[in-house]
Amino acid sequence: xxxxxxxxxxxxxxxxxxxxxxxxxxxxxxxxxxxxxxxxxxxxxxxxxxxxxxxxxxxxxxxxxxxxxxxxxxxxxxxxxxxxxxxxxxxxxxxxxxxxxxxxxxxxxxxxxxxxxxxxxxxxxxxxxxxxxxxxxxxxxxxxxxxxxxxxxxxxxxxxxxxxxxxxxxxxxxxxxxxxxxxxxxxxxxxxxxxxxxxxxxxxxxxxxxxxxxxxxxxxxxxxxxxxxxxxxxxxxxxxxxxxxxxxxxxxxxxxxxxxxxxxxxxxxxxxxxxxxxxxxxxxxxxxxxxxxxxxxxxxxxxxxxxxxxxxxxxxxxxxxxxxxxxxxxxxxxxxxxxxxxxxxxxxxxxxxxxxxxxxxxxxxxxxxxxxxxxxxxxxxxxxxxxxxxxxxxxxxxxxxxxxxxxxxxxxxxxxxxxxxxxxxxxxxxxxxxxxxxxxxxxxxxxxxxxxxxxxxxxxxxxxxxxxxxxxxxxxxxxxxxxxxxxxxxxxxxxxx
Ligand code: FRU
Numbered sequence: 001x002x003x004x005x006x007x008x009x010x011x012x013x014x015x016x017x018x019x020x021x022x023x024x025x026x027x028x029x030x031x032x033x034x035x036x037x038x039x040x041x042x043x044x045x046x047x048x049x050x051x052x053x054x055x056x057x058x059x060x061x062x063x064x065x066x067x068x069x070x071x072x073x074x075x076x077x078x079x080x081x082x083x084x085x086x087x088x089x090x091x092x093x094x095x096x097x098x099x100x101x102x103x104x105x106x107x108x109x110x111x112x113x114x115x116x117x118x119x120x121x122x123x124x125x126x127x128x129x130x131x132x133x134x135x136x137x138x139x140x141x142x143x144x145x146x147x148x149x150x151x152x153x154x155x156x157x158x159x160x161x162x163x164x165x166x167x168x169x170x171x172x173x174x175x176x177x178x179x180x181x182x183x184x185x186x187x188x189x190x191x192x193x194x195x196x197x198x199x200x201x202x203x204x205x206x207x208x209x210x211x212x213x214x215x216x217x218x219x220x221x222x223x224x225x226x227x228x229x230x231x232x233x234x235x236x237x238x239x240x241x242x243x244x245x246x247x248x249x250x251x252x253x254x255x256x257x258x259x260x261x262x263x264x265x266x267x268x269x270x271x272x273x274x275x276x277x278x279x280x281x282x283x284x285x286x287x288x289x290x291x292x293x294x295x296x297x298x299x300x301x302x303x304x305x306x307x308x309x310x311x312x313x314x315x316x317x318x319x320x321x322x323x324x325x326x327x328x329x330x331x332x333x334x335x336x337x338x339x340x341x342x343x344x345x346x347x348x349x350x351x352x353x354x355x356x357x358x359x360x361x362x363x364x365x366x367x368x369x370x371x372x373x374x375x376x377x378x379x380x381x382x383x384x385x386x387x388x389x390x391x392x393x394x395x396x397x398x399x400x401x402x403x404x405x406x407x408x409x410x411x412x413x414x415x416x417x418x419x420x421x422x423x424x425x426x427x428x429x430x431x432x433x434x435x436x437x438x439x440x441x442x443x444x445x446x447x448x449x450x451x452x453x454x455x456x457x458x459x460x461x462x463x464x465x466x467x468x469x470x471x472x473x474x475x476x477x478x479x480x481x482x483x484x485x486x487x488x489x490x491x492x493x494x495x496x497x
Contacts, residue, residue, distance in 0.1 A: 006090060009089070009090035016061045019038075019061070027317065029451065030449060030495045031324060031448050032324065035057065035319070035320060036061070036072055036074075037317065038319070039059065039064050039319050040059055040319065041057070041285070042057065042285035044056040044058060044103055045071070048290075048292055049141055050141055055073075055082065055322070056074075057073075058301075059072035069099035070091065073087060073088045079297065079340050079342055085142055088143075089115070089137060089144060089146075091119075091120075093150065095133055095151050096135060096150075100119060101117060101118035103117030104171045106173065108202075108203055112138050114137075115137045115144055116134060116203075117135055128165070129165065132167040133153060133154040133164075147204065153167075162186045162194060163186070166185070167187075169185045170198075171183050172203075180199070180200045180201075180202075180203050185226055187222045191221045193221060193222045196212065197212040210267050212226075212267070213271065219244060221243040223241050223242075224242060224255075225240045226239050229290070231328060231330060232330040234262075235262055235263060236261055238258070239257075239258050240286070249432060253306065253430075254306040256284075260273070261335075278464050280464035280465045281415070282304050282464055283301070283462075283464045284300060295340075297326065297340060298337070299324075299325045300323040301320065301323070302321045302466060303466065307424065307425075308320070324446060325339075326462070336458065338459040339455065343446075347373065347492070349492045351489070351491075352490075355485055356478075359484075364488065366490065367476050369474050369476070371447060371493045372446075372492055372493060374476075374488060377440075377441075377442050378441050378485070380408075380483070380485065386409065387482025388409065388482045389405060390479070391403060391404070392404045392478055393478075394475075394476045395447070395473045396477065401473070401475075402417040402469070404445070408439040412433055414432075416428060416429045424466075424468060425467075441456065442458060443456060444456075444459070450467060451466050452464070452465055
């Protein structure tokens with residue numbers, strides 16, 4: 001491949017190196033990746049390549065707002081501690097001058113690393129005419145060259161009636177016979193999302209296979225960031241639909257995440273089941289990989305387009321975080337999630353209480369902190385007298401707190417960050433309908449410096465939210481209306497030196 005000097009990329013690399021170093025480690029989360037500097041959205045190119053995990057991300061190094069997208073880059077051995085590498089892509093070719101949008105990665109037979117991304121160009125500065133095409137860059141895990149024949153998929157590769165302005169987010173995978181396939185999001189004139197499948201022998205020349213799946217109107221409009229993979233004998237399709245409307249307790253995020261499971265009819269996916277991937281406030285555009293030891297691991301943007309409006313007064317040197325990587329599996333036909341098992345090696349200072357009777361407010365010695373893991377098991381103190389309410393306040397100081405509350409009568413769990421002290425948290429509450437177990441519930445809570453992730457009943461459901469309260473707010477307290485019996489185990493989570 002011809003080597004070209006990419007000035008925008010060199011400039012971005014110099015800039016991020018100078019600016020990223022100025023951000024103190026304590027002002028970033030411990031286990032959640034943030035941009036080296038500036039803004040981050042979707043995870044891109046998540047993969048295991050040449051002995052380590054690579055994670056790229058939608059990136060504007062120059063500001064904490066979304067703008068001309070680059071690809072930031074980090075690597076890790078444990079999926080939890082990330083080392084920044086120089087930015088991988090900058091928007092500097094005629095076909096991607098408006099941005100290098102989301103995409104994915106695969107290894108070529110000769111060992112080179114292939115990135116497939118959406119190149120966006122704007123015609124005459126007109127926002128409604130942003131042409132989106134699929135492009136390729138090839139590299140060694142650090143430096144990438146854009147393919148001279150880019151784009152590899154443009155409007156000619158679109159079936160009739162599909163918009164060239166919404167054609168993005170290729171997710172590539174290797175097939176059993178060594179070829180490549182990818183799924184790309186597209187949109188019909190009626191604005192509904194369609195997922196298109198393409199095939200390639202070598203990763204460079206692509207041919208249209210057909211529609212993989214399409215939105216029949218139940219799940220929002222455009223479908224962004226698809227991912228398609230086998231898991232536990234099922235065909236699984238993840239999509240992030242825009243403009244979703246709530247259905248009962250599901251899909252309250254506007255920009256949501258959906259897990260579809262189904263069967264294949266030739267090259268077409270036929271949906272049999274659906275569920276939300278996350279029931280919290282901040283989760284979008286997840287991407288999965290298969291780890292070398294055979295786990296399907298997902299990482300998502302721990303933010304949401306509806307909740308990332310800037311307010312002007314809250315200055316932060318970075319914006320946007322990734323979720324914890326989560327292991328996925330199916331149990332009783334449902335998608336379950338658990339934080340990657342690598343996290344267990346960073347536990348320290350175990351504090352454990354058994355059979356604590358809660359019938360008012362209580363703090364427990366040693367149960368506090370902002371980078372902690374809590375395992376909570378609740379049940380009725382007296383099986384014949386159900387309780388009305390359980391509350392856990394956390395990230396708490398004299399002024400601020402956030403709340404996790406459970407109402408067994410109504411079977412919902414709620415997170416509320418209204419009093420977390422951040423203007424950005426104006427969308428502050430979500431409820432999740434949990435399966436009713438007569439007041440018994442298990443909550444596995446991971447707090448990092450600026451977030452909470454709650455894995456409910458062994459990961460049957462997950463609620464994720466960013467919490468921007470200052471790190472001095474460390475108190476955790478419990479409260480009950482009625483009598484609750486609680487077991488709680490707490491670990492501090494320790495950063496690797
Ligand atoms: C999803 C998304 C993608 C797009 C990218 C642009 O969050 O809108 O569809 O490729 O972000 O940054």
